[in-house]
Amino acid sequence: MSDRLFNWYRFASPQAFYPLAGRMIPWFWALAALFGIAGLYVGFLVAPTDAQQGEGYRIIFLHVPASWMSMFIYVVMAFWAGLGLAFNFRLSGMMAQALAPTGAMFAFLSLWTGALWGKPMWGTWWVWDARLTSELILLFLYVGFIALQSAIDDPRRADRAGAILALVGVVNIPIIYFSVKWWNTLHQGSSVNLAKSSMASVMLWGMLLCALACWMYSIAVALMRVRRIMLEREKDTQWVREELAREAS
Amino acid sequence: MLTPILAVIVRDLRLALRRRSDIASVLFFFIIVVSLFPLGVGPEPAQLRKLAPGVLWVAALLATMLSLPRLFADDYRDGTLEQLALAPQPLGLIVLGKIVAHWLISGLPLTLLAPVLGIQFDLSGEALAILTVSLLIGTPALSGIGAIGAALTLGVRGSGVLVSLLILPLYIPVLIFGAGAVDATLTGTGAQAHLSLLAALALAGVFFSPWPSAAALRIALE
Numbered sequence: 001m002s003d004r005l006f007n008w009y010r011f012a013s014p015q016a017f018y019p020l021a022g023r024m025i026p027w028f029w030a031l032a033a034l035f036g037i038a039g040l041y042v043g044f045l046v047a048p049t050d051a052q053q054g055e056g057y058r059i060i061f062l063h064v065p066a067s068w069m070s071m072f073i074y075v076v077m078a079f080w081a082g083l084g085l086a087f088n089f090r091l092s093g094m095m096a097q098a099l100a101p102t103g104a105m106f107a108f109l110s111l112w113t114g115a116l117w118g119k120p121m122w123g124t125w126w127v128w129d130a131r132l133t134s135e136l137i138l139l140f141l142y143v144g145f146i147a148l149q150s151a152i153d154d155p156r157r158a159d160r161a162g163a164i165l166a167l168v169g170v171v172n173i174p175i176i177y178f179s180v181k182w183w184n185t186l187h188q189g190s191s192v193n194l195a196k197s198s199m200a201s202v203m204l205w206g207m208l209l210c211a212l213a214c215w216m217y218s219i220a221v222a223l224m225r226v227r228r229i230m231l232e233r234e235k236d237t238q239w240v241r242e243e244l245a246r247e248a249s
Numbered sequence: 250m251l252t253p254i255l256a257v258i259v260r261d262l263r264l265a266l267r268r269r270s271d272i273a274s275v276l277f278f279f280i281i282v283v284s285l286f287p288l289g290v291g292p293e294p295a296q297l298r299k300l301a302p303g304v305l306w307v308a309a310l311l312a313t314m315l316s317l318p319r320l321f322a323d324d325y326r327d328g329t330l331e332q333l334a335l336a337p338q339p340l341g342l343i344v345l346g347k348i349v350a351h352w353l354i355s356g357l358p359l360t361l362l363a364p365v366l367g368i369q370f371d372l373s374g375e376a377l378a379i380l381t382v383s384l385l386i387g388t389p390a391l392s393g394i395g396a397i398g399a400a401l402t403l404g405v406r407g408s409g410v411l412v413s414l415l416i417l418p419l420y421i422p423v424l425i426f427g428a429g430a431v432d433a434t435l436t437g438t439g440a441q442a443h444l445s446l447l448a449a450l451a452l453a454g455v456f457f458s459p460w461p462s463a464a465a466l467r468i469a470l471e
Contacts, residue, residue: 176421
């Protein structure tokens with residue numbers, strides 16, 4: 001054993017991480033609820049009605065955090081995947097696999113709430129705006145990652161193949177984003193320019209609180225999912241049997 | 250360094266030429282898909298001219314994608330790939346050779362066919378020339394990026410559909426600049442910027458893609 005005060009590498013093993021994750025999950029749920037209630041309170045009751053967009057703008061309290069999370073989770077996923085590929089940590093691949101569905105869910109949520117916002121504001125559910133298009137492509141990338149992982153039976157191979165795909169994707173995201181942006185400005189005028197009035201600081205606070213809530217939710221859900229993945233993959237080991245026996249009793 | 254690349258190219262070309270029907274079916278897929286569009290949207294020349302760049306490029310993307318499984322699958326099945334992976338030469342170089350061979354078998358014929366199909370869409374001579382040039386520059390990128398997907402899905406169940414999920418989103422920039430070049434010619438803004446970006450994508454794609462592909466092949470061979 002290392003004589004350092006706290007050995008981080010200990011938690012790279014599923015056996016050590018499983019109980020730790022179990023202890024952390026309730027805290028993250030509590031934080032998610034706390035930030036969520038505070039954010040929604042600020043968003044719905046404190047923040048004023050927008051001068052140009054009326055009440056409809058309030059969907060940004062869900063829409064913007066969802067978009068942020070969808071992009072951020074992809075990077076985190078690629079980070080874990082790359083770590084797993086480089087150092088062969090078992091846990092990294094499991095984390096990447098656990099994060100992907102949450103990221104895909106946020107990408108979808110971002111598109112859906114965007115459509116709900118677009119209908120009253122732009123008068124249409126969908127425009128081929130650069131941001132919408134690149135969010136859609138991000139959803140495709142998530143789907144590709146999940147599909148590749150679930151098509152490969154051997155979990156180690158699935159992890160490593162998924163890791164390469166996630167890393168290739170993360171390199172490509174800026175290229176895709178700029179090409180879509182360029183394509184958009186060439187093909188159509190900026191008819192859908194969001195009037196960028198300087199956002200009231202109350203609105204910004206509401207949005208930040210909601211973003212924190214989404215963040216905590218993502219961590220809680222990813223930890224719950226990674227715990228299930230651990231049990232599934234290590235089902236033949238002694239510690240899983242003991243763990244399951246303890247949970248059953 | 251060039252010898253192993255050349256050896257792989259010559260070998261792959263020889264194998265492909267002994268099975269010409271494989272090449273022909275991909276080309277006919279391209280021709281059929283392109284010919285379906287006028288039947289679907291109607292024969293007005295003005296409308297067809299507008300659709301032509303996108304249709305031809307999307308069809309080229311799909312045709313390339315269909316030919317991807319053949320890039321590694323045969324060698325994987327008969328064990329050649331394992332021998333190649335054990336060779337003293339870096340696997341990346343061998344993959345580069347296979348990418349070049351794949352382009353010569355699929356990308357180049359598609360490029361040569363495109364102007365003929367463009368005539369069906371009533372494109373002007375200048376637009377036809379740009380279309381051919383854009384495909385000539387852009388298809389190597391398709392082969393390069395596609396190699397990553399082909400390597401990742403090697404021996405995986407349902408790999409044919411899977412490769413499209415993995416690769417088509419990554420093809421989007423090539424599509425945008427390729428079709429954009431022809432579009433820019435049609436609208437008279439000049440295609441040079443698009444072609445430069447397309448060339449950049451192709452160079453980066455062909456240069457970098459052999460390494461992740463080689464890594465993916467090693468995972469598949471484990």
